[in-house]
Amino acid sequence: MKPGKSLLLxxxxxxxxxxxxxxxxxxTGLFYSVTDWDGLSPSYRFVGADxxxxxxGDIVFRKALGNSLKFMLAVVVLQTVASLALALRLTRRNKRxxxxxxxxxxxxxxxxxxxxxxxxxxxxxSLGLLNSLLxxxxxxxxxxxxxxxxxxxxxxxxxxxxxxxxxxxxxxxxAGLQAIPAELLEAARLDGGTRWQVFRRxxxxxxxxxxxxxxxxxxxxxxxxxxxxxxxxxxxxxxSTEILSTYIYGAAFTNGTxxxxxxxxxxxxxxxxLMTYLQFRLLRAxxxxx
Amino acid sequence: MRWxxxxxxxxxxxxxxxxxxxxxxxxxxxxxxxxxxxxGPPPAWNFSHYRDLFAGQTMWRYFGNSxxxxxxxxxxxxxxxxxxxxxxVRSGRRLGGFLFALFAAGLMVPSQVxxxxxxxxxxxxxxxxxxxxxxxxxxAVLLPLxxxxxxxxxxxxxxALLEAGAIDGAGETTLLVRIALPLxxxxxxxxxxxxFAIVWNDLLFPMLLIGGxxxxxxxxxxxxxxxxxxxxxxxxxxxxxxSTAPMVLLFLFLQRYFISGALAGSLKG
Numbered sequence: 001m002k003p004g005k006s007l008l009l010x011x012x013x014x015x016x017x018x019x020x021x022x023x024x025x026x027x028t029g030l031f032y033s034v035t036d037w038d039g040l041s042p043s044y045r046f047v048g049a050d051x052x053x054x055x056x057g058d059i060v061f062r063k064a065l066g067n068s069l070k071f072m073l074a075v076v077v078l079q080t081v082a083s084l085a086l087a088l089r090l091t092r093r094n095k096r097x098x099x100x101x102x103x104x105x106x107x108x109x110x111x112x113x114x115x116x117x118x119x120x121x122x123x124x125x126s127l128g129l130l131n132s133l134l135x136x137x138x139x140x141x142x143x144x145x146x147x148x149x150x151x152x153x154x155x156x157x158x159x160x161x162x163x164x165x166x167x168x169x170x171x172x173x174x175a176g177l178q179a180i181p182a183e184l185l186e187a188a189r190l191d192g193g194t195r196w197q198v199f200r201r202x203x204x205x206x207x208x209x210x211x212x213x214x215x216x217x218x219x220x221x222x223x224x225x226x227x228x229x230x231x232x233x234x235x236x237x238x239x240s241t242e243i244l245s246t247y248i249y250g251a252a253f254t255n256g257t258x259x260x261x262x263x264x265x266x267x268x269x270x271x272x273x274l275m276t277y278l279q280f281r282l283l284r285a286x287x288x289x290x
Numbered sequence: 291m292r293w294x295x296x297x298x299x300x301x302x303x304x305x306x307x308x309x310x311x312x313x314x315x316x317x318x319x320x321x322x323x324x325x326x327x328x329x330g331p332p333p334a335w336n337f338s339h340y341r342d343l344f345a346g347q348t349m350w351r352y353f354g355n356s357x358x359x360x361x362x363x364x365x366x367x368x369x370x371x372x373x374x375x376x377x378x379v380r381s382g383r384r385l386g387g388f389l390f391a392l393f394a395a396g397l398m399v400p401s402q403v404x405x406x407x408x409x410x411x412x413x414x415x416x417x418x419x420x421x422x423x424x425x426x427x428x429x430a431v432l433l434p435l436x437x438x439x440x441x442x443x444x445x446x447x448x449x450a451l452l453e454a455g456a457i458d459g460a461g462e463t464t465l466l467v468r469i470a471l472p473l474x475x476x477x478x479x480x481x482x483x484x485x486f487a488i489v490w491n492d493l494l495f496p497m498l499l500i501g502g503x504x505x506x507x508x509x510x511x512x513x514x515x516x517x518x519x520x521x522x523x524x525x526x527x528x529x530x531x532x533s534t535a536p537m538v539l540l541f542l543f544l545q546r547y548f549i550s551g552a553l554a555g556s557l558k559g
Contacts, residue, residue, distance in 0.1 A: 008377075010377040011374055018396070021426060022404065022430045022433065022434075025410075025411050026404045028411070029403060029404055032407065085298060086298060101549075102541075102545050102549075103303055104302065105549060106310070108552065109491075110491070112509075113493055114509070118310075124523075127328040129309065132329045168556065223400075226401075226494060231493075262407075265406065269403045273398040273399075276398040
């Protein structure tokens with residue numbers, strides 16, 4: 001049956017909104033990146049690739065790029081390992097696992113601003129939970145200035161980011177684990193496999209697609225993180241937590257260099273597009289069948 | 291080895307619960323009580339900070355703004371994306387495939403990339419400090435994700451049912467409203483829950499597009515709050531508790547939808 005003509009009307013409002021407020025701005029962003037617009041004046045000059053050259057020479061931009069990678073790696077490792085370890089213990093369907101899964105998921109529905117406030121408080125050097133607990137456990141010399149120390153700050157923020165999203169990744173891993181047929185695990189155990197052998201030879205290969213999804217989703221999600229870093233440190237101390245997204249915001253709205261900010265966002269777009277593309281390819285290629 | 295697993299679960303449960311309990315505890319201490327014991331339970335259930343927060347009308351205002359923006363955005367989103375997803379599923383491979391690719395491509399564009407041009411565009415249109423403008427921008431920016439999710443769901447609908455309806459003479463609108471939408475109800479609910487959390491908690495676009503103090507949404511208000519109460523932790527934590535409570539309550543009652551929505555939303559590929 002040929003679908004009716006009214007389908008075209010169905011497409012119209014959404015596509016119009018999408019083209020007008022999403023596609024068009026994205027394209028004009030590309031245009032701004034080759035101008036020296038400051039965001040306010042009605043006129044600007046075409047400057048070719050000057051903005052991109054400035055970016056390459058800007059030490060803060062290079063730092064932001066490096067920090068984005070550091071942040072991303074820390075979050076991916078922490079989030080993936082923790083969520084997998086916990087998910088492995090949550091595959092049974094009973095009231096207790098459901099309650100725990102819900103508890104772990106709770107931080108995901110909290111706004112990043114709130115998460116940022118909560119963890120800034122936890123990390124407070126004198127009043128915060130972390131240092132207070134360390135003191136009480138007689139580990140007083142392990143206390144740190146978690147957000148004020150240039151070398152630590154980015155990892156402290158990464159831990160907060162992971163805390164907020166581990167629950168979400170647990171849901172993904174549990175779904176992946178529950179999809180593994182019980183008979184395969186049974187058979188492996190009956191054949192005399194130890195828990196580690198069963199995990200390595202049966203569970204892990206079949207879990208690979210879910211693991212790939214968790215890693216790539218977390219990578220892109222942490223690369224795009226803005227709210228949390230902005231709330232907790234604003235990029236400081238001394239740009240040690242400045243990531244690409246906060247750099248773009250700062251270049252545009254603090255320094256008033258819209259042209260430069262647009263060129264940074266083009267670089268950002270290319271990196272995210274590359275990661276998304278790799279994610280799609282990775283998920284297609286990793287199909288183990290049994 | 292079994293105890294290690296149990297320990298891990300209990301440990302992480304504490305890691306999640308402790309900061310959240312601390313928020314509640316701190317919000318119920320007076321300043322001297324807080325400095326005396328920053329991390330213990332409050333000596334009494336003291337709601338004075340909550341009263342202070344709601345004393346001026348503004349807190350209710352911010353709640354209202356967040357509720358209005360979130361509800362409108364999600365409703366608009368489901369309507370627009372639902373129609374598009376249905377259309378894609380019913381269209382031939384050329385048109386359907388092209389449109390799907392058009393929206394899916396948007397998934398690769400993070401908000402920070404078009405935030406500057408969108409801000410500039412809204413300024414040109416005179417729509418800064420407009421909640422309507424914020425709703426439209428939010429809807430536009432979420433279309434790639436929503437179309438992607440809903441198309442995936444609608445593809446699983448039984449085609450035979452729609453074909454039978456078409457043979458009986460039903461137009462596309464009837465098919466959509468009386469067959470496709472009712473069948474998709476759980477999917478729409480899951481998508482709605484997922485979108486609701488995203489919009490309610492959004493900081494970036496409200497920060498860019500809202501200027502007036504009376505139009506702030508909750509995350510934005512909370513951030514500005516910090517300017518006023520710089521190190522007044524009891525007050526700050528009260529603000530956090532109040533902004534977070536609605537989402538937590540919604541989550542506790544509608545867990546199923548949030549979790550299935552999050553599952554589907556993450557399966558972008």
